[in-house]
Amino acid sequence: MTRLLVSRIGQAAIVLLLAFTASFLLLQALPGDAILIKYQNPEMGLTPEQIAEIRVLYGADAPIWVQYGNTLWNFLQGSFGYSVQAGVPVNPLLATNLPPTLRLASLGLVVAVIIAGALAFAATLAPFAWLRNLLQSLPALMISVPVFWLGIMLIQIFSFRLRLVPIINPSEFQALILPVVTLSLPIAAPLAQILIRSLDEVQTQPFVSVARAKGASRAWVLWRHVLRNALLPVLTIAGVLFGELLAGAVVTETVFGINGLGRITEQAVSNQDTAVLQAIVILAAVGFVLINLLVDLVAPLIDPRLNTPIGASA
Amino acid sequence: MSNALLEVRNLSVDFHTARGTVHAVKNVSWSVNRGETLAILGESGSGKSVSASAVMNILDMPPAHIVGGEIFYDGQDLLKVSYETHRALNGKKIAMIFQDPLSHLNPVYTVGWQIVEMMTAHGRPADMARARALELIKRVGIADAEAALHKYPHQFSGGQRQRLMIAMALMLKPDILIADEPTTALDVTIQADVLALLKELQAETGMGLVLITHDLGVVAEIADRVVVMSKGEIVEAGTPRDIYHNAQHPYTRQLIGAAPGKGTIKLLDADAPLLLETRKLCKTYGEFTALKDVSLSLHRGQSLAVVGESGSGKSTLARSILRLEAADSGEALWKGRNLLTMNARDLLGMRREIQMVFQDPTQSLNPRMSVYQLISEGWDIHRLMPDKAKRQARVAELLEQVGLAPEYAARYPHQFSGGQRQRIAIARALALEPELIICDEAVSALDVSIQAQVIALLDDLRARLGISFLFIAHDLGVVRDFADTVVVMKAGEIVERGPTAQIFDAPRHPYTQRLLAANLDPDPDMQAQRRLAGAPA
Numbered sequence: 001m002t003r004l005l006v007s008r009i010g011q012a013a014i015v016l017l018l019a020f021t022a023s024f025l026l027l028q029a030l031p032g033d034a035i036l037i038k039y040q041n042p043e044m045g046l047t048p049e050q051i052a053e054i055r056v057l058y059g060a061d062a063p064i065w066v067q068y069g070n071t072l073w074n075f076l077q078g079s080f081g082y083s084v085q086a087g088v089p090v091n092p093l094l095a096t097n098l099p100p101t102l103r104l105a106s107l108g109l110v111v112a113v114i115i116a117g118a119l120a121f122a123a124t125l126a127p128f129a130w131l132r133n134l135l136q137s138l139p140a141l142m143i144s145v146p147v148f149w150l151g152i153m154l155i156q157i158f159s160f161r162l163r164l165v166p167i168i169n170p171s172e173f174q175a176l177i178l179p180v181v182t183l184s185l186p187i188a189a190p191l192a193q194i195l196i197r198s199l200d201e202v203q204t205q206p207f208v209s210v211a212r213a214k215g216a217s218r219a220w221v222l223w224r225h226v227l228r229n230a231l232l233p234v235l236t237i238a239g240v241l242f243g244e245l246l247a248g249a250v251v252t253e254t255v256f257g258i259n260g261l262g263r264i265t266e267q268a269v270s271n272q273d274t275a276v277l278q279a280i281v282i283l284a285a286v287g288f289v290l291i292n293l294l295v296d297l298v299a300p301l302i303d304p305r306l307n308t309p310i311g312a313s314a
Numbered sequence: 315m316s317n318a319l320l321e322v323r324n325l326s327v328d329f330h331t332a333r334g335t336v337h338a339v340k341n342v343s344w345s346v347n348r349g350e351t352l353a354i355l356g357e358s359g360s361g362k363s364v365s366a367s368a369v370m371n372i373l374d375m376p377p378a379h380i381v382g383g384e385i386f387y388d389g390q391d392l393l394k395v396s397y398e399t400h401r402a403l404n405g406k407k408i409a410m411i412f413q414d415p416l417s418h419l420n421p422v423y424t425v426g427w428q429i430v431e432m433m434t435a436h437g438r439p440a441d442m443a444r445a446r447a448l449e450l451i452k453r454v455g456i457a458d459a460e461a462a463l464h465k466y467p468h469q470f471s472g473g474q475r476q477r478l479m480i481a482m483a484l485m486l487k488p489d490i491l492i493a494d495e496p497t498t499a500l501d502v503t504i505q506a507d508v509l510a511l512l513k514e515l516q517a518e519t520g521m522g523l524v525l526i527t528h529d530l531g532v533v534a535e536i537a538d539r540v541v542v543m544s545k546g547e548i549v550e551a552g553t554p555r556d557i558y559h560n561a562q563h564p565y566t567r568q569l570i571g572a573a574p575g576k577g578t579i580k581l582l583d584a585d586a587p588l589l590l591e592t593r594k595l596c597k598t599y600g601e602f603t604a605l606k607d608v609s610l611s612l613h614r615g616q617s618l619a620v621v622g623e624s625g626s627g628k629s630t631l632a633r634s635i636l637r638l639e640a641a642d643s644g645e646a647l648w649k650g651r652n653l654l655t656m657n658a659r660d661l662l663g664m665r666r667e668i669q670m671v672f673q674d675p676t677q678s679l680n681p682r683m684s685v686y687q688l689i690s691e692g693w694d695i696h697r698l699m700p701d702k703a704k705r706q707a708r709v710a711e712l713l714e715q716v717g718l719a720p721e722y723a724a725r726y727p728h729q730f731s732g733g734q735r736q737r738i739a740i741a742r743a744l745a746l747e748p749e750l751i752i753c754d755e756a757v758s759a760l761d762v763s764i765q766a767q768v769i770a771l772l773d774d775l776r777a778r779l780g781i782s783f784l785f786i787a788h789d790l791g792v793v794r795d796f797a798d799t800v801v802v803m804k805a806g807e808i809v810e811r812g813p814t815a816q817i818f819d820a821p822r823h824p825y826t827q828r829l830l831a832a833n834l835d836p837d838p839d840m841q842a843q844r845r846l847a848g849a850p851a
Contacts, residue, residue: 204374207420210412213370214482215404216435224431228422303422304466 008296012289019285020075020278024068027274035060035084037271058084075282081275085267090279093264098283101260104252105245107176108183113238115184116191123192124199125222136196142189147248151182151255179256183248187241194237198230205229231302239295246284318345318386319522320408320490322365325383330376338378339364339546346490346522353537353554354526357569357761358732361546362526366492368393370410371400387490405432409483413495416475419467425478426463432485443485450481454511472624473504477511484515491516492524497532501623501788506832509536528761530573531834534558534841542566554838572766573836575791579815580798586613588649589750589782590635595644597630597806604630605641606806612750617776617783619797619814621790621829627806628786632752635784636670637661666696669743673755675735679727685713685738686723692746712741716771733764740771744779752784757792769796790833794818802826 035058039051046054055061059070074081080090123135155178159167165177202208203226211221246262253262261280268276300306323343329336339361346352356362367373369385369392385392387408392400409432412418420428426447433443444463451459454477467475476496483491493512497505513536516523525536533540533554540557542550542565549563561567590612597605604627612618620628633639635646637653646653648664656664672678679688689709693699699708710720716737727735736756743751753772757765769792775781787793793800793814800817802810802825810823821827835841 206412206414206418209367209372210410210418211420211431211435212372213404213410214432214435215401215406216431217401220435224423225420229420305421305468 004296008293012293015289016282016285020072020282021068023278023281024071027272027277028064028067030272033060033084033272033274038084058082071278075278080279080282083268083273083276085271085273085276090275093276094261094279094283097259097261097264100258101249101253101262104176104179104183104258104260105249107180108187108248108252109238109245111180112184112187112191115188116195116234119188119192120195120199123196124203139189139193139196142185142192145185147182147186147251148255150185151178151252154178154182155256175256175258179252179258182255183245183252186248187244190237190241190244191234195230195234198233199226202226202229228302232299235295235299235302239292242288242291243284246287317347319348320369320524321345321384321386322369323384323386325365325368325385326381327361327364327368327373328379328381330379337546339543342383342543342546342548344541344548344551346524348489348522349516349520351516351523351525351536351538353533353540354524354543355528355530355533355540355569356526356543357528357763359545360543362528362543363494364546366410366494366524366526369408369492370404371397402436405483405488406436406486407488408490408492409486409488410492410494411476411479411483411496414499416467416472418479419475421467424464424466425470426465428467429463429478429482429485432482436486446485447481450484451478453515454478454481455507456481472500473508476500476504476508480508480511480515484519487519488521490522490524492526494526495528496525498527498529502790502832502834503623503828505532505834512536529834530558530570530762530836531841534836534838535834535845542569558836558838568763570836572763573791574762574765574769574789575794575833575835577795579794579818580617580796581815582798582813583613583615586615588612589614589616590649590784591645591647592631592635593645593647595631595634595646596642597627597634597639598642603627603806605634605644608644608803608806608808610801610808610811612782612784614749615776615780615782616799617785617797619785619787619793619800620803621787621793621800622803623788623829625805626803628803629754630806631803632670632754632784632786636665636668636752662696666692666746667748668750668752669746669748670752670754671736671739671743671756674759675732675739676727678739679735679742681727683726684723685709685725685727688727688738689713689723689742689745692742696746698746708745709741712744715744715775716741717767731764733760733768736760736764736768737771740768740775744775748781750782750784752786754786755788756785758787758789765792772796790818790830802829 035051035055039046039054052061059067062070071081078091080094082088083090083093086093119135119138123132123138126132126135155167158164158178165174208221208225211225216225249260250262250265252258253260254266261283264276265280267273268280321343322345325342326340327338329338342361342365344352344354344365354362354366364373364378368380371392373380380393383393387403390399392403419425426444429447429451430440430443433446434440447463448459451462456462456474456477462470462478470478480496491512496512497508500508509532512523515521525532527533537554540552540554541548542557542563544563544565550557550561550566557566558570561570588611591610593609595605595608597603608627608631610618620631622628630639634641635653641654644654648668651660653661653664683691686706686709689712690699690705693705699705706723709723713720713722718734718737718741722730727738730738736759739756757768760768772783773796776783783796785793785797797814800812800814801808802817802823804825810817810821810826817826818830821830831844835844
């Protein structure tokens with residue numbers, strides 16, 4: 001176990017360094033930068049000399065490898081630099097915007113899991129074949145719906161038409177309902193799809209016949225024998241879907257006007273605010289690494305065969 | 315026989331598939347009494363398991379559909395009782411064990427949990443179940459019962475898993491035990507132990523035993539009565555002795571005739587030139603010794619059998635010779651040249667001369683390739699026969715040689731039966747005109763009647779084309795029919811070698827003696843004699 005952890009942490013460090021380097025190079029390769037975008041604005045009336053001075057102030061005139069080294073060194077010390085656009089350090093910017101996004105994303109994930117589970121069970125247990133087929137085709141539909149459209153439609157229907165969820169001065173809970181649903185549906189769809197397929201597959205396994213021959217009830221067989229075996233592929237996919245969750249948060253926050261990481265990402269992209277983008281990339285990479293580490297640690301708890309070192313069964 | 319413990323009457327089951335309705339069983343009737351063993355004998359696809367699955371209510375419906383019939387247990391028709399009533403009988407009154415206990419045990423729960431489940435699923439308290447489980451695990455011969463409770467299925471050997479499955483089935487002291495191919499996946503010595511255990515337990519509890527099998531030897535060893543099934547119907551019923559000596563139905567006669575181990579034993583042509591020789595081959599995987607100083611020689615036209623149980627290293631031997639696996643030390647000389655140090659180009663040439671046929675043709679034939687592509691691929695690899703017309707003619711010729719129609723060339727593997735697939739694999743091996751064919755359990759996955767045909771085909775190829783065979787097998791009957799020389803392996807070492815007649819008639823090493831004693835004879839009288847002879851030892 002400790003060996004696994006040590007090697008995974010080593011891998012994580014390499015992944016983070018690669019993510020940092022790749023995003024740094026890509027952001028540098030873009031034409032123009034945040035300083036030009038902000039200060040070249042004719043309304044400011046700055047001369048090229050003055051702009052050049054500002055560039056020196058931000059350290060933007062240094063050779064690229066010096067900038068790379070400086071930025072990396074600052075990141076390692078936990079300092080993510082300055083946002084040119086907002087004129088503030090990135091750290092407090094993240095500190096205020098991270099919690100709403102975390103709350104949105106985690107609620108979205110929980111709701112997605114609940115929807116996926118309910119849908120998969122309904123699709124497996126429904127009494128009629130046509131109903132099962134209908135339910136099984138739902139996830140494909142849910143995947144095809146774009147998040148921004150879904151968000152707008154939900155506001156239209158539930159807030160404007162039905163007036164079920166107020167959008168003016170909502171309570172904290174009310175403000176979360178629609179964004180969470182918007183975010184969770186596209187995540188729930190692939191989860192449900194995998195779970196349906198995996199439940200189907202496990203139900204044909206020989207040990208399920210054995211459980212039935214033992215005289216175990218249907219619910220017993222499904223709950224104890226089928227579900228646990230069917231969870232593993234779902235867990236793996238859930239790790240991968242973390243990226244989907246982030247991308248969804250960007251759109252959802254923009255549509256619903258929530259201040260969060262997604263919102264500042266969107267702004268930073270349009271202003272080419274390199275320092276902010278760099279910080280967000282690293283944050284996302286850390287999130288990915290942690291989620292997948294968690295998945296790897298939980299998987300052997302579900303399937304003990306994963307604990308066996310390779311070759312021991314020969 | 316209305317006082318039978320369990321009686322199946324005129325049962326008919328259809329399977330509705332995309333390609334139409336299949337009558338899986340038609341008007342099948344059988345019964346079993348207390349303390350009696352009924353064998354249901356049949357080959358794959360005969361429907362031998364279907365009626366038992368109907369008894370247990372574990373047929374998947376759809377696609378299965380019970381068309382008619384009755385299943386009587388304790389005065390009630392199990393096909394008419396409610397799901398709940400049937401469920402309450404399962405495990406408690408009628409229990410079942412299966413082939414290949416690895417896939418039939420849930421991989422994510424401990425063995426203890428699954429054995430205890432037999433009682434908790436019926437609402438019995440867990441601590442009582444645990445005590446009973448410990449008692450039964452000891453009874454079926456697992457050494458450390460307490461530790462076994464906490465282990466997972468993959469941590470046991472095949473034989474141990476089957477014992478645990480038997481323990482599980484007996485938890486609620488059922489009246490009837492249905493065993494579906496309980497020993498098919500096991501080595502012969504383990505098979506003998508498991509069958510003996512079943513007999514003992516039956517004597518203790520007086521339960522009725524229904525044993526589903528394809529193996530005449532198992533029938534001869536354990537059954538009181540037997541029904542023979544073919545294509546969904548019972549074609550013959552009686553005592554094993556009656557059936558063996560006075561079979562009426564042509565199918566039964568064919569089945570008995572195909573049983574291996576009854577032919578004349580071949581003699582070795584000692585003057586033939588040496589083809590392959592291994593010297594002190596060694597191979598270890600970590601702690602595990604797969605090969606230890608294995609030396610053998612094979613002459614042109616010879617069929618050398620390597621016999622041993624699982625884990626004896628016989629497949630590793632074949633793979634090391636072909637360099638599909640790197641041996642740790644030793645030599646393998648092919649016509650005097652060491653295969654193990656050969657450079658890549660020479661190795662390619664050698665690979666043409668030595669071909670391999672694997673155990674499972676379903677896995678060894680690429681499902682996306684047509685028969686023509688499968689057979690001709692070797693010519694692409696070795697840049698032979700560029701002319702397409704010639705290739706097509708040769709593929710047709712090869713197909714005929716292995717007893718298949720030339721027009722099958724355009725078909726894909728899934729369109730063939732298991733036996734036909736193995737013929738395709740043999741045609742593929744023959745395409746490169748090899749001098750040696752290594753058969754790794756090449757007939758063990760096949761039904762006996764198909765097995766006999768494939769063995770006859772290989773024998774014919776040997777006689778006509780002078781091909782030598784390295785024949786790896788665990789089935790002694792097949793080996794006796796096919797090989798002229800036998801090498802017996804145990805734990806990576808050769809423990810005995812000699813002409814086939816000598817190994818079978820006068821085995822010297824205790825392990826060989828044990829193997830032969832455990833091998834079941836399809837003739838009930840012979841098997842009874844062997845049992846008596848083997849009993850004191």
